[in-house]
Amino acid sequence: MPTAPGKATPLSAFDEFNPNSVTISFDGDEITISSTGFPNHTTPYWQETDSLYIEPVVAIAQTPGRMGSHRDRSHTLTVPAAPGLAVRSTATSLGAIGIAVTGVPIFNDSEGPGRPLEEKIAETFDYAGGHVGPSGYHYHSESMDVPENTTLSHDDEKLIGIMADGFLIYGRREMDGSYPSDLDESGGHLGATQHSNGEEFYHYHIVNEYYFGNLIVLFGGDFMGSPNTIL
Numbered sequence: 596m597p598t599a600p601g602k603a604t605p606l607s608a609f610d611e612f613n614p615n616s617v618t619i620s621f622d623g624d625e626i627t628i629s630s631t632g633f634p635n636h637t638t639p640y641w642q643e644t645d646s647l648y649i650e651p652v653v654a655i656a657q658t659p660g661r662m663g664s665h666r667d668r669s670h671t672l673t674v675p676a677a678p679g680l681a682v683r684s685t686a687t688s689l690g691a692i693g694i695a696v697t698g699v700p701i702f703n704d705s706e707g708p709g710r711p712l713e714e715k716i717a718e719t720f721d722y723a724g725g726h727v728g729p730s731g732y733h734y735h736s737e738s739m740d741v742p743e744n745t746t747l748s749h750d751d752e753k754l755i756g757i758m759a760d761g762f763l764i765y766g767r768r769e770m771d772g773s774y775p776s777d778l779d780e781s782g783g784h785l786g787a788t789q790h791s792n793g794e795e796f797y798h799y800h801i802v803n804e805y806y807f808g809n810l811i812v813l814f815g816g817d818f819m820g821s822p823n824t825i826l
Contacts (some may be wrong), residue, residue, distance in 0.1 A: 601679040601797055601820075603669040605790040608763055611754045616698030624676050626739050628757060630698035632668040638721045638733055639744060652743050656718040668731035670700055671826045678761030680797060684781065684817035685760075690730060692814060693764065695756035698748075699725060700733040700825070701764075704806065704815040713734075717810050723747055724813065737767070737801055737811040749803070752789065755801065755813060760820030763788075764813070765801040774803050781816030 604626065609619045609661065611637045612628070620627040641648040641776075649660055672694055689708065692816040693701035704718045706728075712735060719726040722744050724736035736745035748755055748766035755764045762783065771791045777784050782802040785795050806812050 601677050608790040611696045613698045616765040619647050620771055626676050627673045629671045632670055634699050635698040638728050639794055640665055652741055653722050653739055662732050666718055674761030675709055678773050678820045680819055681821045684819050686817050693758040696754055701813050702733045702735050704812040759822040760818040762798055762820055767801045767803045775800055781819050783819050
């Protein structure tokens with residue numbers, strides 16, 4: 596359990612979420628994020644007849660149309676409006692551990708039980724850092740610097756999404772363009788962002804470390820708050 600309520604999550608951050616896939620509900624001291632799970636960007640995993648379908652641009656181990664077989668993969672996360680740090684951190688589990696601004700679930704740095712991400716798995720990632728598994732399309736890694744990437748975070752300060760413990764996660768950089776130097780073991784710290792009007796609050800960043808090759812995972816640490824179940 597948290598030691599005490601934290602500072603309120605800046606509400607303007609939720610304006611960044613994809614309105615075509617994500618619905619945000621505010622109810623007193625709780626915020627609920629509901630998503631269809633489908634992104635608003637191009638990927639080879641759409642059906643070939645979909646307007647957002649593209650040929651693979653970073654790898655070939657990507658099967659067109661796989662996203663279309665997961666039309667029922669909606670997700671709902673309810674978090675405190677003012678999440679607090681917990682007495683003890685909590686390890687992430689397999690499956691969704693957060694929801695990105697695109698509406699896509701965020702996964703950790705494992706592909707399965709006792710199976711960390713490896714190059715063979717990374718070959719299935721599209722430029723957005725996502726692929727399709729048994730639970731649908733999801734992200735493991737930061738998006739890539741390719742011409743097709745026009746909106747997603749790559750080595751910048753953009754909002755990535757919200758984690759299951761209620762804390763926001765941002766890109767690798769601070770809003771002034773620098774890399775944060777005071778991150779804890781999960782990539783979190785107390786600081787201001789472009790959404791907080793100078794007010795400091797706890798949030799995560801993508802850690803500026805390569806997992807292997809040019810792959811940078813979105814979240815490889817533990818939850819520093821109390822995680823809620825993503826349904």
